[in-house]
Amino acid sequence: MKNLKxxxxxxxxxxSAYTTSLCIADTNYTILSDxxxxxxxxxxxxxxxxxxxxxxxxxxxxAMFEANAAMLKDISIDLVAVSEKPEAREESYMPVFMAGYxxxxxxxxxxxxxxxxxxxxxxxxxxxxxxxLPPDGHFKAFHLSGGTHKLLDxxxxxxxxxxDVRFDTIDITAGQLIDRIGVALGYGFPAGKQVDEAAQxxxxxxxxTRPKIKSDFAFSYSGALTYLxxxxxxxxxxxxxxxxxxxxxxxxxxxxxxxxxxxxEVCLLSGGVSASKTIRDYLAQSALADxxxxxxxxxxxxxxxxxxxxxxxxLNKTELI
Numbered sequence: 001m002k003n004l005k006x007x008x009x010x011x012x013x014x015x016s017a018y019t020t021s022l023c024i025a026d027t028n029y030t031i032l033s034d035x036x037x038x039x040x041x042x043x044x045x046x047x048x049x050x051x052x053x054x055x056x057x058x059x060x061x062x063a064m065f066e067a068n069a070a071m072l073k074d075i076s077i078d079l080v081a082v083s084e085k086p087e088a089r090e091e092s093y094m095p096v097f098m099a100g101y102x103x104x105x106x107x108x109x110x111x112x113x114x115x116x117x118x119x120x121x122x123x124x125x126x127x128x129x130x131x132x133l134p135p136d137g138h139f140k141a142f143h144l145s146g147g148t149h150k151l152l153d154x155x156x157x158x159x160x161x162x163x164d165v166r167f168d169t170i171d172i173t174a175g176q177l178i179d180r181i182g183v184a185l186g187y188g189f190p191a192g193k194q195v196d197e198a199a200q201x202x203x204x205x206x207x208x209t210r211p212k213i214k215s216d217f218a219f220s221y222s223g224a225l226t227y228l229x230x231x232x233x234x235x236x237x238x239x240x241x242x243x244x245x246x247x248x249x250x251x252x253x254x255x256x257x258x259x260x261x262x263x264x265e266v267c268l269l270s271g272g273v274s275a276s277k278t279i280r281d282y283l284a285q286s287a288l289a290d291x292x293x294x295x296x297x298x299x300x301x302x303x304x305x306x307x308x309x310x311x312x313x314x315l316n317k318t319e320l321i
Contacts, residue, residue, distance in 0.1 A: 005027075007026050007027055007028060008026065008027045008078040008079070008312075008315045009024065009025070009026050009027075009032075009075050009076065009077050009078050009079075010023075010024070010025050010026070010027075010077070010078065010079045010080075010081055010308045010311035010312050010315065011023075011024050011072075011077045011079075011080050011081070011107060011111075011308075012024075012025070012080075012081040012082065012304040012305075012307040012308035012310075012311055013061070013080075013081075013082045013083070013100035013101075013103055013104050013304055013307070014082070014083045014100055014120060014123055014302065014303065014304040014307050015057040015061070015083075015096050015097055015099040015100035015101075016083075016096065016097075016120055016147075016302040017039075017047075017048070017053060017094065017096055017146065017147055018038060018039045018041070018048065018053070018146070018190060018302065019036055019037065019038050019039065019301070019302035019303070020036065020037045020039070020056070020057045020060035020061060020064065020099075020100075021034075021035065021036045021302060021303045021304035021305075021307075022035040022036075022061070022064045022065075022068065022304055023035070023303065023304035023305050023307065023308040024068065024071060024072075024075075024077075024308070025305070025308040025309065025311075025312055026312070027312050027315050027316050029131035029132065029309060029312055031305060031308070032071060032075075033068050033071060034303065034304075034305055035064045035067065035068065036302070036303055036304075037060045037063075037064070038190075039053055039056045039057075039060075040056070041188075041189040041190075043188060044183060045183075045189060046176075046179055046180055046183050046189055047189070050094070050095045050096055051095075053096045054095055054096050054098070054099050057096060057099035057100065058099055061099065061100070061103050076111075077107070077111045077113055078113055078315060079113055079114055079115075079116055079311045079314065079315055080104050080107045080108040080111065080113060080114070080115050080116070080311075081104075081115075081116040081117075081118060081307050081308060081310060081311030081314075082100050082101050082103075082104035082115070082116070082117060082118070082307065083097060083100065083117075083118055083119055083120040083122075083123050083304075083307050084097055084098075084100075084101045084117045084118070084119070085097050085119055085120070086119060086120045086121060086147060086148065087119055087120070087121045087148070087163070088119050088121070088122070088162065088163060092119070094147075097120065101117070116310070116311050116314055118161075118307055118310050120302075121143050121148065121152075121163065122161040122163075122306070122307075122310060123303075123304070123305075123306035123307040123310065124143055124145070124270040124271050124295070124302075124306055125141050125143070125152075125154060125161055125163075125268060125270050125306065126161065126306035126307070126309045126310050126313075127270065127295055127296075127299040127300075127303065127305050127306030127309065128141070128268045128269070128270040128293065128294070128295035128299075128300075128306075129268070129309070130296075131309070134156050134313065135156070136156050136157050137155075137156055138153070138154065138155050138156075138265070139154050139265055139266050139267065139268060140152065140153060140154065140166070140256075140259070140261060140265060140266070140267040140268070141154045141163075141267065141268040141269075141270055142252060142255075142267065142268070142269050142270065142271070142274065143270055143271045144173075144174055144175065144248075144269065144270070144271040144272070144273035144274050145173065145175045145271035145272045145273060145302075146173060146175035146176055146179060146190065146272065147173060147175070148173060148175075148271065149168070149169040149173035149174045149175065149219055149221075149273075150165050150166075150167060150168050150169075151165075151166045151167035151255045151256075151259060152164065152165060152166060153166055154268075161310070166217060166255075166259045167217050167218060167219060167255045167258075167259065168217075168218060168219070169218065169219040169220065169221065170213060170215065170218045170219070170220050171220055171221060171222040172221045172222055172225065173219075173221065174219070174221055174248045174251070174273050175190075175192070175271070175272060175273050176221070177221040177224060177225050177228075177244065177248075178191060178192050178195050178244065178245075178248075178273065179191045179192070180225060181195070181225065181228050181229070181240065181241075181244055182194060182195045182241075184229060184232055185198075185232070185237050185240065185241070186237075190272070192272055192273065192275070192276065193275075195241045195244065195245065195276075196241070196245065196275075196276045196277055196278050198237050198238045198241040198242075199238060199241035199242040199244075199245050199276075199278040200238075200242075200277065200278065201238040202238040202239045202241065202242030202243075203238070203239070204239050205239055205242040205243045205246060206231075206235070206239065206243050207243070208224050208227060208228070208243055208244070208247045209223070209227065210247075210250075211223040211224075216258060217255075217258065217259065219251055219255070224244070224247060228240060228243075228244060241278075242278060245276055245278040245279050245282075246278070246282055248273065248276075248279060249278070249279045249282035249283055250282075252269075252279075252283065253283070253286055253288065256288060261288070261291055265291070266291050266292070266293050267288070267291055267292050267293065268292075268293045268294075268295070269283075269292060269293065269294050269295060270295050270300065271295075271300065272300060272301040272302065274294060274295055274300045275295070275297045275300035275301055280294055
């Protein structure tokens with residue numbers, strides 16, 4: 001009789017700057033629980049202090065575990081996975097990730113199972129790859145969010161996701177640009193969804209002058225921020241929103257022109273900014289449309305699903321050895 005592979009379970013945590021996330025998934029990449037709570041930001045504000053975000057994560061995690069208590073009694077957790085920092089760089093650090101990491105350490109000890117550490121960025125990339133064990137290989141990926149705006153060379157080898165930065169921002173990120181203009185337009189924070197919805201109603205978008213910067217491999221958005229603020233009383237919300245998102249989409253294509261895809265290579269779009277329908281539609285009409293892969297919108301914003309899938313990859317590959 002053929003031996004059937006034993007189903008194993010991963011509990012994953014991610015505590016980013018603005019979202020508390022918990023995911024329980026199995027080694028068939030079935031998501032059993034996907035719990036997320038966006039941290040509360042006061043109307044008109046454009047962020048949170050780290051200590052306030054950390055405190056919110058602690059409260060949210062307690063409530064999430066209570067909500068998942070019945071499920072956790074019915075299954076045996078084989079691995080706890082957690083994003084311990086924003087990126088794989090040694091100097092990458094943000095206090096909010098310690099909330100999830102310390103919970104994960106305690107859970108690993110309580111369940112008597114291994115603890116797997118990864119990064120917030122790797123989680124975003126893995127969520128874009130989907131529900132299958134990814135093959136070893138090389139591709140490009142954009143990580144587009146409130147805290148990061150980078151074009152990466154990505155290598156998947158064994159159970160690890162390694163990245164090399166090709167483009168980075170020299171000032172603010174596209175996500176920060178969207179949020180700051182969105183809040184100035186009267187939207188709540190984070191403003192991405194509302195800006196994107198407004199952009200769909202635009203009839204007369206306008207161009208934004210691209211700044212001259214010394215590096216050929218860098219993004220810059222502070223000039224666009226300054227210019228768009230001058231347009232707040234002159235143009236309607238939808239046209240400002242459309243022009244802003246089109247500017248970001250153009251930057252994505254310009255970056256891929258300077259760091260072109262190799263034959264057969266694809267580029268993944270991950271992170272909250274990549275959920276924008278306006279940006280997706282713009283790129284879908286470009287010459288690179290067939291080579292661009294979008295994260296499913298439900299998993300583009302901050303979540304622990306990608307972290308759980310990284311854990312499932314590890315368990316599956318260990319099973320194959």
